[in-house]
Amino acid sequence: MLFKRFKLSTVLLLGLGIAGLQAQTAVTSTGGNASGSGGSVSYTTGQVVYTTNTGTGGSIAQGVQQPYEISVPTGLEEAKDINLVFSAYPNPASDFLILAVGNYDYQKLSYLLYDIKGNLLENKKVTGNQTHISMGNRAPGTYFLKILDNQIEIKTFKIIKN
Numbered sequence: 001m002l003f004k005r006f007k008l009s010t011v012l013l014l015g016l017g018i019a020g021l022q023a024q025t026a027v028t029s030t031g032g033n034a035s036g037s038g039g040s041v042s043y044t045t046g047q048v049v050y051t052t053n054t055g056t057g058g059s060i061a062q063g064v065q066q067p068y069e070i071s072v073p074t075g076l077e078e079a080k081d082i083n084l085v086f087s088a089y090p091n092p093a094s095d096f097l098i099l100a101v102g103n104y105d106y107q108k109l110s111y112l113l114y115d116i117k118g119n120l121l122e123n124k125k126v127t128g129n130q131t132h133i134s135m136g137n138r139a140p141g142t143y144f145l146k147i148l149d150n151q152i153e154i155k156t157f158k159i160i161k162n
Contacts, residue, residue, distance in 0.1 A: 086102075091160060095136040101130075115144075
């Protein structure tokens with residue numbers, strides 16, 4: 001009789017414990033594994049729940065998925081109350097890209113074009129309110145176009161070349 005009670009209690013406790021278990025589930029758009037000399041990591045894309053841990057060697061975001069974010073720093077003190085109007089089109093680009101500048105003195109502006117690895121591909125002055133940037137000789141992929149005012153970054157565009 002005592003053994004039956006123990007057995008029944010054990011089954012009930014295990015049943016309640018299993019019912020309370022929750023696992024991390026997600027429908028992801030893509031993911032994979034990456035490894036290098038510093039370690040390895042598994043990643044997914046599709047959700048936006050994460051936490052960030054910082055240590056002496058750097059920081060890491062962990063969770064179901066980390067969003068891909070591009071921040072646009074504004075390093076100009078005098079630009080707080082100015083409506084900066086910059087646009088880069090067409091995006092995705094094939095043969096050329098137009099950098100349009102409005103409400104801003106383009107004569108002190110320059111742009112930097114980087115590939116996805118961070119390699120500087122082009123560093124030129126903005127030539128007018130509309131500057132044409134040749135993309136025809138570039139490989140399809142993702143590029144970053146930084147706009148600088150006297151070496152101070154004021155805007156960054158993510159450009160897709162198809």
